[in-house]
C-alpha cells in the first residue's frame with residue numbers, strides 16, 4: 650500500500666508525458682496501455698477534458714498503486730484502472746478512440762499492437778513513445794497500413810525521446826533509411842532535430858572508434874554497415890541545416 654505523501658509527491662508529469670498528451674485531441678476517450686502510476690490518465694482528465702480513460706497495467710502491484718493515486722485525486726469516475734495484458738483489456742463498448750503506449754520498448758509496442766489483431770482498426774489514432782527500436786516500430790506501422798502523421802522530439806534529463814503519432818493511411822518516401830529517423834521528423838522543423846541528429850552522429854562516431862580500437866576481422870562487416878549509416882546521417886544533417 651502506497652502512502653499518501655508518496656502519492657502527492659509523485660504526480661508531476663514531466664515533459665515526456667506532456668509531449669505525449671499534446672497529441673491527444675481534447676475530449677477524446679483514451680486507453681493508456683502500460684499506465685504504471687496513471688500520471689498520463691490523470692493529466693488527460695484534468696487538463697485535456699478527456700471524459701474517460703482506461704488505464705491498463707499488467708503488474709498487479711502497479712495497478713493497485715494506480716488505483717490509489719486515481720482515488721486520491723478523486724478521478725475514479727473518469728479513469729478505470731484495469732489489471733490486464735495490453736490491448737486485450739479493451740472492448741468495443743469502451744468506445745476508445747486513441748491508444749497511447751509510452752515508455753515501453755519499440756519491439757514490445759509492436760508486439761502489443763500485433764496482439765490486438767483486427768480490433769486495432771477500431772482506434773482512430775495511436776500515440777506511441779518507444780524507448781528504443783523506433784525504426785522497427787515505424788516499419789511495422791507502415792506494413793500494417795498506418796501513416797505517421799506527426800512526430801515530435803523531446804528531451805528530459807539530457808535523454809531524447811521520440812513521440813510517434815499514427816493513423817490509418819499510406820506513406821511515401823524514397824529512402825527507407827528515413828524510417829530510422831522518422832519521415833515526419835526529417836521533413837518537419839522540430840527545434841530538437843539538429844541536436845538530436847548531432848547526438849546520433851556522435852554515438853555512431855563513438856561506436857566506430859571503439860570498433861577501431863578492438864579491430865578484428867569479424868568487426869569489418871559491422872564497421873562498414875555503421876559507416877554507411879553515419880554517412881547517411883551526416884547527409885540528412887547537412888540537408889536539414891541548409892534548410893534552416
Ligand SMILES: C[S@@+](CC[C@H](N)C(=O)[O-])C[C@H]1O[C@@H](n2cnc3c(N)ncnc32)[C@H](O)[C@@H]1O
Pocket residue numbers: 666682683684685686705706707708711733734735736750751752753761
Ligand atoms: C516504464 S513503465 C511506463 C509507464 C508510463 N506509460 C510512462 O510512460 O511513464 C512501463 C509499464 O508498462 C507495464 N506493462 C508492460 N507490459 C505490459 C502489458 N503487456 N500490458 C500492460 N502493461 C504492461 C509495466 O508493468 C510498467 O508499469
